[in-house]
Amino acid sequence: MNPSVLVVEDDRALCDLLAWNLSAEGYDVRSTGDGEEALVMVREQMPDAIILDWMIEQVPGIEVCRQLRKDRETSKIPIVMLTARGEEEDRIRGLKTGADDYVTKPFSPRELMARVEALLRRARPSLAGDSLVFGDIELDPTSHRVRRDGEALHLGPTEFKMLRYFMERPNRVLSRQQILDGVWGMDSDIDERTVDVHIRRLRKAINRAQDVDPIRTVRAAGYAMDMS
Amino acid sequence: MNPSVLVVEDDRALCDLLAWNLSAEGYDVRSTGDGEEALVMVREQMPDAIILDWMIEQVPGIEVCRQLRKDRETSKIPIVMLTARGEEEDRIRGLKTGADDYVTKPFSPRELMARVEALLRRARPSLAGDSLVFGDIELDPTSHRVRRDGEALHLGPTEFKMLRYFMERPNRVLSRQQILDGVWGMDSDIDERTVDVHIRRLRKAINRAQDVDPIRTVRAAGYAMDMS
DNA sequence: CACTTTAGTGACGATCATGTGACCAGGGGA
DNA sequence: TCCCCTGGTCACATGATCGTCACTAAAGTG
Numbered sequence: 001m002n003p004s005v006l007v008v009e010d011d012r013a014l015c016d017l018l019a020w021n022l023s024a025e026g027y028d029v030r031s032t033g034d035g036e037e038a039l040v041m042v043r044e045q046m047p048d049a050i051i052l053d054w055m056i057e058q059v060p061g062i063e064v065c066r067q068l069r070k071d072r073e074t075s076k077i078p079i080v081m082l083t084a085r086g087e088e089e090d091r092i093r094g095l096k097t098g099a100d101d102y103v104t105k106p107f108s109p110r111e112l113m114a115r116v117e118a119l120l121r122r123a124r125p126s127l128a129g130d131s132l133v134f135g136d137i138e139l140d141p142t143s144h145r146v147r148r149d150g151e152a153l154h155l156g157p158t159e160f161k162m163l164r165y166f167m168e169r170p171n172r173v174l175s176r177q178q179i180l181d182g183v184w185g186m187d188s189d190i191d192e193r194t195v196d197v198h199i200r201r202l203r204k205a206i207n208r209a210q211d212v213d214p215i216r217t218v219r220a221a222g223y224a225m226d227m228s
Numbered sequence: 229m230n231p232s233v234l235v236v237e238d239d240r241a242l243c244d245l246l247a248w249n250l251s252a253e254g255y256d257v258r259s260t261g262d263g264e265e266a267l268v269m270v271r272e273q274m275p276d277a278i279i280l281d282w283m284i285e286q287v288p289g290i291e292v293c294r295q296l297r298k299d300r301e302t303s304k305i306p307i308v309m310l311t312a313r314g315e316e317e318d319r320i321r322g323l324k325t326g327a328d329d330y331v332t333k334p335f336s337p338r339e340l341m342a343r344v345e346a347l348l349r350r351a352r353p354s355l356a357g358d359s360l361v362f363g364d365i366e367l368d369p370t371s372h373r374v375r376r377d378g379e380a381l382h383l384g385p386t387e388f389k390m391l392r393y394f395m396e397r398p399n400r401v402l403s404r405q406q407i408l409d410g411v412w413g414m415d416s417d418i419d420e421r422t423v424d425v426h427i428r429r430l431r432k433a434i435n436r437a438q439d440v441d442p443i444r445t446v447r448a449a450g451y452a453m454d455m456s
Numbered sequence: 457c458a459c460t461t462t463a464g465t466g467a468c469g470a471t472c473a474t475g476t477g478a479c480c481a482g483g484g485g486a
Numbered sequence: 487t488c489c490c491c492t493g494g495t496c497a498c499a500t501g502a503t504c505g506t507c508a509c510t511a512a513a514g515t516g
Contacts, residue, residue, distance in 0.1 A: 070440060075363065076455065100346060101329065114323040143454060144401045144446045156503055157448040194505055196463060201503095219462065219513070384492060422494055424474060429493095447473065447502075 003120055004028035006047040008038040008064065009082065010056045018051065021109040022116070035064045042074055046150050049116055052099070053082045062097055069098035078119040080112070132167040135214060135227060137206065139167055148206060158183065159202045166215070166225040175222040199223055232256035233344065234275040236266040236292065237310065238284045246279065249337040250344070263292045270302055277344055281310045282322065290325055297326035306347040308340070360395040362453065363442060365434060367395055376434060386411065387430045394443070394453040403450040427451055 005022050009015040010033035019029045030045060032038050035056050042050065050068075054061040061081060068074040081102045100119055103112050131140035136149045141164065146153045155163065165182045166174070174182075176192040184190055199215060207213050216224045233250050237243040238261035247257045258275065260266050263284050270278065278296075282289040289309060296302040309322050309330045322330060328347055331340050348361075360367045364377040369392060374381045383391065393410045394402070402410075404420040412418055427443060435441050444452045 070438070075440070111323075118323045118326075118328060142401065143399045143452060144449055145454075158504075191506070193463090193507090197465085197505075200464065217463070386493070419495065421474090421496090425476085425494075428475065445474070 003048040004030070004045065005049045005051060005116065006038065006041055006045065007031040007051045008035070008056060008061070009033060009051070009053040011053075017109065018112070021113060025113055025117075027116075035061070038064055039067055042068060042077070043071075046074070047077065049120055050077055050079045051082065051112070051116070052079055055084070062093060065097045065099055080115055080119065082107075132164070134167050134170060134225065137163075137167070137214065139164055146206070148208065148211065151208070153206055155205050156201070158198055159205055162198055162202055163206065166223075169225075171224065171226050173218045173222050173224040178222070195223075232258070232275040233277045233279060234266065234269060235259040235279045236263070236284060236289070237261060237279070237281040239281070245337065246340070249341060253341055253345075255344075263289070266292055267295055270296060270305070274302070275305065277348055278305055278307045279310065279340070279344070280307055280327070283312070290322060293322065293325045293327055308343055308347065310335075360392065362395050362398065362455065365391075365395075365442065367392055374434070376436065376439065379436075381434055383433050384429070386426055387433055390426055390430055391434065394451075397453075399452065399454050401446045401450050401452040406450065423451075 005027045007015055007018050007022070007029060009018065009031065012033070015031050015033065019031050022029045030041060030047065032041055033056060038050075038052070038056075041047075052061050052064060056064075065079055065081070068077065068079070075098075078100045079098070081099045082105055083102055084105050101115055103115060131138050133139075138147045139145075139160075144160065146155055146160065146163065161183045162179065165179065176195040179195050180188060180190055180192065199217075203213055203215055214225050216226055218224055233255045235243055235246050235250070235257060237246065237259065240261065243259050243261065247259050250257045258269060260269055261284060266278075266280070266284075269275075280289050280292060284292075293307055293309070296305065296307070306328045307326070309327045310333055311322070311330055312333050329343055331343060360369070366375045367388075368374070372388060374383055374388065374391065389411045390407065393407065404423040407423050408416060408418055408420065427445075431441055431443055442453050444454055446452055
């Protein structure tokens, strides 16, 4: 998966220029000229980096920056801001607000590329872990977090244990009894049908609208999670 | 312990100016005008950040940068390079070599300060420095001080130990028992629920009105403080 | 197709875990 | 000594989560 970059710039020509250059370097690029929309897009797409013009419609860049820094989910995304030459005060305020870098207009696209690259190089290592990965689903046992396609999912304790049980045994059909033993413990005297209900809850939690369900029902046998 | 910065700059007047400004901001500053010596000093002192002029005696700045990046020990130290206006090629080569930032001469000291600060904020969590940094929260174990966004916070002794325990183990879910063991000591016979109360007190102490709570409750498991 | 078996689904009451404010005890400094 | 800060515990409020059930839908079977 290529690193993704969101470009927030209301000068259409400049925006396209950036998008073109970034794409050529192998980034997935999205763009918008509107601050409000930018906030929405960031939350939807969780880009790996953001290029943010300081002077855009609706919402000043600094405000967008502040908003993003306030939210736990988005506060760690590297932001490069674009400022007009000579606006030193803005640059300082920007950096203090939490921008990670800036480039002064006019600038060379190559230079901007180099800066984005430097930021990504610095930000990325934190993404690595000893987590279980299954297609686009990622489960980190130590931090107890589950993500699909990068988006955080909320699972209850039982659903979490169950998903983990499945992900540690991919492509295997697991009987309800096995699941009960593995998730609830050998000596639990719980109805087998309860597993069904939890399977349902798990499906509900991990499958968003557009997703395919990774859990396969095996009639008269149990359930399995497969790599498709 | 204050963050330390090494200034590598052969223009004596500029060097002193930088040193003076950085000291005023509370950094420990060392300086040299020589590239060879710079390499030695970095290894001896392991500064938290380096400000590196691109055009210095003996060894070109880019070479110093390359050397530092080669060594595992030093490769993570943020480097800000100083370049003359218009040397765009140099800047790009610099960033590609591993510099994290640059400032174009002539520059305002305030801007440089802001950039160094931004870099430290970003780089520190990975360093095992004296002072722990977690987003905008900073904990200094030796002086027993905690700040958020620069503003001093008041924590009781227990809350302080607890915050420290968390900050030394970012992104991990810590059970109440683990927290009791780590903060109170292995042999304490304290009710697990007491941890909850202290978590509450800690939250109250570190979160001001506008802040996001860095402590995540993991139902049926414990608490975690996360970075990403 | 009619019938049987198995799985999906929504609801419900019970329980559990955590958040929250209050209380009291101990200890150190004024 | 007295008072203020702090720490450990408790009781209660508040949701979140759980296990079960009754009913429906779907899948096999002959």
